[in-house]
Amino acid sequence: MPDPLTPVLTANWGDERAWSYVNYSRRGGYQALRKALAMAPADVVSMVKDSGLRGRGGAGFPTGMKWSFIPQDNPKPKYLVVNADESEPGTCKDIPLMMASPHTLVEGVIISAYAIRAAYAFIYVRGEVLHVVRRLQQAVREAYSAGYAGKNILGTGYDLEIVVHAGAGAYICGEETALLDSLEGRRGQPRLRPPFPAVAGLYASPTVINNVESISSVPCIVANGADWFASMGTEKSKGMTIYSLSGHVANPGQFEAPLGITLRQLLDIAGGIRPGHELKFWTPGGSSTPILTAEHLDVPLDYEGVASVKSMLGTKALQCFDETTSVVRTVLRWTEFYKHESCGKCTPCREGTWWLVQILSRLEAGRGEEGDIEKLLDLCENILGRSFCALGDGATSPISSAIKFFRDEFEAGMHTPAWEMFPYERSTIFVRDTAGAGA
Structure with a gap:
């Protein structure tokens, strides 16, 4: 049986000092950025749109379409904001990604900001994970030193300032408009919409807000093409993604696979439920999604498949509980x-x-x-x-x-x-x- 896993974002996690600029460059890091900067910004947006990439933060909204909502005729500055406030109980994909390979995110930030013509990008990180904040800050400094961020990036005339911002530790700030209020120095509470962030977001200016995994997926799309990305996954849920498998599992962890894989397949890879026990119930997308049972083991883990059994794919946090659990x-x-x-x-x-x-x-x-x-x-x-x-x-x-x-x-x-x-x-x-x- 062929290996159903497709390591792309996680391909370098096992490398020695995977988080360093040297290792990331050795693996071809920032070549996608060079390719993107040789394209028109609108063409980058079109490529992401054609790839079928959908938001990996839970809602699954098409990423390229979200970018296209930014009104380019608006004279106000454009902003890119990365939602790195991973707080959903059971969810553990963005923080390992930022720890193991922060440059994957940083390169994605620069390409995405270029695509929407933003001169400022903010990475909003959950404040409790100070080790992640420091690692991201180091990666951003290395990107500046290499000429990939700051003024006149690679001599193209494009300028981008990147800010790593540590939140104060509130789950509600994972909601995008509450995140914006927090970023502006106010109490993190959801805003009334409309207006939507694409029109009046950060500092009342056009803003794109994307999840860490969404932005981190952009470099591989630019490097390999929209068709390559769309060849993985299902008809409406394209590409690969990171599934977090936890709970009463023999070998829990992060598993990167095409959208549409089943929990049964992932459990086979992870050694199944802990010895001597059987699956009782599980969450497909974190604790805020309707729970499922053993009868749903063969449901495709994509947006449409999980919705067909009246649940949500969410953050793909697969928490598994055996028969000992109340x-x-x-x-x-x-x-x-x-x-x-x-x-x-x-x-x-x-x-x-x-x-x-x-x-x-x-x-x-x-x-x-x-x-x-x-x-x-x-x-x-x-x-x-x-x-x-x-x-x-x-x-x-x-x-x-x-x-x-x-x-x-x-x-x-x-x-x-x-x-x-x-x-x-x-x-x-x-x-x-x-x-x-x-x-």
């Missing part, structure tokens, strides 16, 4: 996160997540009350589609889907604590080795 406890932990990270701007999210936690806590403790399950579903229905941004929607998705597939566990929460039915020590992944303790 569904009630799992969704409670996720909901506690969303309650804590709500910016509080809108009532459905601010109040709704609080009430969801109260009811789920009762059910986890075996103190559920009559009508609690219906109340949970009613709360989810009143939050969904009524909150200011997608955080509220994301908080409801795992709950309503968990009740759909595992209602009996929620009903058991009326009389039996979750920790009696599913002792938590059985679910732990890391077992402490006490051999020789005290010796």
Whole structure:
């Protein structure tokens, strides 16, 4: 059987000092930039559009189309903003990418900024990952020293300033308009749209906001061509992408494969569920997407395939849980996160997540009350589609889907604590080795 993995973005991760400019250049780094600078900016946009690249941050919006929305007749400056505020529970692709090969992102930033005719680019990184911030800053300095950033790049007359900005650590700043407010020095809260960022984004100027993986995919498209990229993936979901496999898996990690691969195939590569156990449920795109079960192992992991089973591909964070796991406890932990990270701007999210936690806590403790399950579903229905941004929607998705597939566990929460039915020590992944303790 041929290897279904297609390492492109991850091809150099195993190299010695993969993050260095020397190693990146040795592998042909920045040659795509030279090629792009010899093209008209509009032709670069067309190439990305023709490739079929869709946003890798979760929504899956066509990247080239997003770039084409920038009004070039607007006299205000244009900005490129990279959303590197990876915070979704279970998601782990952008941070490893920036750590292992920051120059892949930096080269993508320069090409993308050139394509939309931006003179300023900002990389907004989650503040807690200081090691990633430092590595990116070093890569940007090396790009400046090599003449790939700053004034008159490679003698073409194109100028670009790149700023690595560390956020203060708020999940809500992963929402693009909240990110813009934070970047401007204000409290990170979602903006009312319209106007959309393409017209009035950063500093009320035309702005493109893209995810790290989206921008990092641009150099390989320019280097190899739109047809090469479009030859991978499915009809409507083109290219390769990074899947994060975690949880009760024998060998978790990042796996780069064409869109449309299945979880069954990825589990085969990763050695399957941990020995002696079987898959119970999993998330296709992080904790804010509706959960799926073992019956969905052969669903194509592309935007259309996952949508066909009423879930979302999201960030491709495949969290796998075996039969030792309490569904009630799992969704409670996720909901506690969303309650804590709500910016509080809108009532459905601010109040709704609080009430969801109260009811789920009762059910986890075996103190559920009559009508609690219906109340949970009613709360989810009143939050969904009524909150200011997608955080509220994301908080409801795992709950309503968990009740759909595992209602009996929620009903058991009326009389039996979750920790009696599913002792938590059985679910732990890391077992402490006490051999020789005290010796």
